[in-house]
Amino acid sequence: MTSLFPEIVCTEDTLWGSPRVDGRRLAVGDVVSIVHDSLHHALDGHQLTLPQIKQALSYCATLQCKNDKPLVFCHNCSLRSEQEGPLDTSDLEEVISENSVFVKGEKFMFFGSMEDLLKDYRGCDWWMIATDLLIDLRNELPNESTPKLS
Known part of the structure; x- marks a missing residue:
């Protein structure tokens, strides 16, 4: 990892190699x-510290993960779905019962509609949200813990 983000690591044996808070x-x-x-x-x-939070937000906002090239991107990020390619839904079936909707496969279950599953799989552009959070929280987050965004 980069020395700019000492609280953020990628290790193969934890979270499939995606960027994470060190020790967590x-x-x-x-x-x-x-x-x-x-x-x-x-x-x-979640017992995170302000420096851990700021580093995670800065790491994400600057798309540092693209430079670090982790084995996989974060599970809820749109970069991960790009990395993995389209979701194969050929063996999945949406089931609508009286009080619920779910998608099932031979070894798969998702509570929600097929549309919800596909939206969830696509993930979020977290770097855009992280950038907004850094701006919104600039008075709460310490300045000395992470580099400034350029």
Whole structure:
């Protein structure tokens, strides 16, 4: 990894090699998602530090993962679906029952519609959200912990 982001690592044996917070099984994309929901929840519920949060957001916002070339991108990122290619839905069936909708296959189950599954598979452009969060949270996040975005 780069020395600009010492809190972020990629190791083959954890999270399939995707970028994550060092010492944790928490991918960079997960941190962005959690902070997007609530900074307080990231700090208290997931026990992340402000420097870890800022580094994860900065790492994502600058698309550092493209330079680091991890084995796989974060599971909820659109870069991952690009990396893996289109989802094969040929053996999947959408089931609509009285109170629920789900998609099932021989060894697969997704609670939601086929449309929801495809949207979930496509992922998010987390780097855009991370950039917005860095701007929105600039007063809460320390300046000394990570490089400035150019």
